[in-house]
Amino acid sequence: MIDNNKKKVRIMAFAIPPVPRPEHVSPEQVIDFDIYALQAENGEYQTLISRLLHARDAPNLLWTPQNGGHWIASRAAVMEEVLESPERFSSRQISVIGPMNPSPPFAPLQIDPPDHNQYRKLLGLAMSPKSIEVLGANARVLAIELIEGFKKRGECEFIGDFAAHLPIAIFMSMVNLPAEDRPELLRISELLVRNESLVATLQANQQLSAYTMQKIAERRANPGDDLISHLIRAQVGGAPMTDHTLIGMINLLLLAGLDTVASMMGFFACHLAQDVELRQQLIVDPRLIRGAVEEMLRRFPITNLARLVVADCTLAGSVLKAGEMILLPTAAAGLDEQRYDNPQDVDLQRKPCINATFGGGAHRCLGAMLARVELNIFIEEWLPRIPDFQIRPGTELHVHSGSVAAICQLPLVWGVT
């Protein structure tokens, strides 16, 4: 079992003093919003974001003095415009707090079009339908093994006992890493995404890069048929990539696929534990699972994206200045009542509609298909084995909020016959 004790501690926001409102920001746009310090009760993270950002008459573009001062897009349409306009909004910086940006930078995520696509294509090879099929088959075996392992106990801590295992196993097999490296990698990635302090984050970043560099050196000495060896051999613009770029790419693959999937599964499990009717529907007709996954992806977005304004411009009627940052809390897009009727409801009849859960524009998530496969496997294998489960009574659910929001611990219980 993965040790989650650390996660019980409420993560403190970074102690960055608020900054004064710039003149070009109107007073009506100001909101005191710290993405690193949101206190969502009962795991209702997305609802909290929507409540804060979608207040009646609130503008579509807000500004907070927290974390250095930055813009916040609060509506799906504004987020889409930002994600589809890299000439105005660059992904060179993907955190509103400058020093929190990954080093080496994540490729292709932190590379703007047109160069971006050359790097994206290389990672795309790992996401071919054939590769996803193989990764999915292995993930299914592991999912069954895990569920069967704790089913008779009548309880589990869902995140540590189940959700965290699938994505790390997939990453390890995608890049062909030895299973014994798993605890170390989990430890480092955990430190990185939990953002306990700036210093701890930077240290964890260095540890991850050192680990990745070591693997690159091993594959240079003994090339194989795996993704890392392939990336080492690949050419971009007629030349091999530097170690710096390679590290950024492999680090991205690990972090992009790990916490996101585990966190999404956590929100799905939390909802399923409380929605008896939905569970019943999916048990009676498992063909509904695919659509339920899509609808829950819309309902429970977890990422908070950020972009750097690279040219003075206007957005949603406001003037933005080059050098400013804009935050895109995707939960506010998924729960945007200007886009969806009754957005709080998980409604299997809802017509599928493009959403921001996997981002948009050139950087739309490369692992979306793989993530969907993992989420489907979870529900397909869980419900027939543990059809009736609930959150342990009396549990206080804590959500950690940052670039990815996640329920820290989710204790589930069920009857055992």
Ligand code: HEM
């Ligand atoms: C439910 C799970 C996931 C969610 C919610 C998610 C979400 C996202 C989002 C919102 C972006 C866009 C980031 C931005 O524009 O700043 C993104 C990009 C990316 N994701 Fe995912 N992701 C998930 C799973 C995965 C998995 C499993 C992988 C791979 C193993 C992956 C790999 C990537 C990569 C490589 C990019 C960068 C694409 C580019 O820059 O062209 N993601 N993801």
